[in-house]
Amino acid sequence: MFRYDDADDEPPLKLKIKDLNQNIVCILCAGYFIDATTITECLHTFCKSCIVKYLQMSKQCPMCNIKIHETQPLINLRPDRTMQDVVYRLVPNLFEGEERRKREFYRARGLDKVQSKVQLKSFSGKLDPSGSHFYRNDEQVSLCLEKHRSQMLNQSESPSSLQKRYIRCSVRTCVSHIQKLLIKKLAVPERIEINLYCEDHILYEDEPLKYVWLAHWQGKAAPMILHYQLESSKILSDKSG
Ligand SMILES: [Zn+2]
Ligand SMILES: [Zn+2]
Structure with a gap:
């Protein structure tokens, strides 16, 4: 998701938040991830509240339709703290807000x-x-x-x-x-x-x-x-x- 460039003589790589949005925005609410939560079966990420609510109606991933679990999809959700830290660092004031x-x-x-x-x-x-x-x-x-x-x-x-x-x-x-x-x-x-x-x-x-x-x-x-x-x-x- 990120491209790093270690060469000293190159100018630092600048990323526009707009270009990163597709990686840090939840498709269910169109907002930045809050309590980022990842499905272990396909590694797609959503806000915790969004995916928990969604899975009351469905047992499939909203992005790729993979079946998450036969009966209890919630057990295959994991908090994604690394992703959440990335979001908080990239989006000023999101955490405070x-x-x-x-x-x-x-x-x-x-x-x-x-x-x-x-x-x-x-x-x-x-x-x-x-x-x-x-x-x-x-x-x-x-x-x-x-x-x-x-x-x-x-x-x-x-x-x-x-x-x-x-x-x-x-x-x-x-x-x-x-x-x-x-x-x-x-x-x-x-x-x-x-x-x-x-x-x-x-x-x-x-x-x-x-x-x-x-x-x-x-x-x-x-x-x-x-x-x-x-x-x-x-x-x-x-x-x-
Ligand atoms: Zn969401
Ligand atoms: Zn998926």
Whole structure:
């Protein structure tokens, strides 16, 4: 699907998104893949919701008509994360737009509070055994939370450090959720703000971890290291200086 050219003296190959569209657009909804899902029998890819809905009426691939399975076509579907990452990288704002759309969907149904509560619960490792939460089947990201170096100097003044530095959570978790988690775990007063950095880039509240990973941690090993910094460090150092 892509053509790479390694020769140093050639200008970099430029691809127009229009030329790639046929590879990253779902024929069922004519939009970019969302939760890209591939049929194992023929390797054709669709949005998850599109193909699941389609297979309620048919047991054949909508592109090539191959019979997917005698009785249960859904068991021959697989999430295609590589394809989804390609789409998110090629189409600016698609991921953010999709996250916003999901948040609005939940908010309109009064589910947003439930959603964030459930998510914080999952940080502590106590997953709801009934399985009734939205993030259970999500792609996961491993994080390591460390103090920002600017705060290392103030060890004695900073609040208790984290007992559990490593966490795993959904890629849909936003920076703001990690900030809330830190406020809770470090027992810092709510008025103090927590800044999060990845590779010295400050992170914004609304950024989902998927985006942070793609923007700052692509190609590096897990866990992704996030540095936290308490806004109070400024107040504390002003006082001492
Ligand atoms: Zn679709
Ligand atoms: Zn097919």
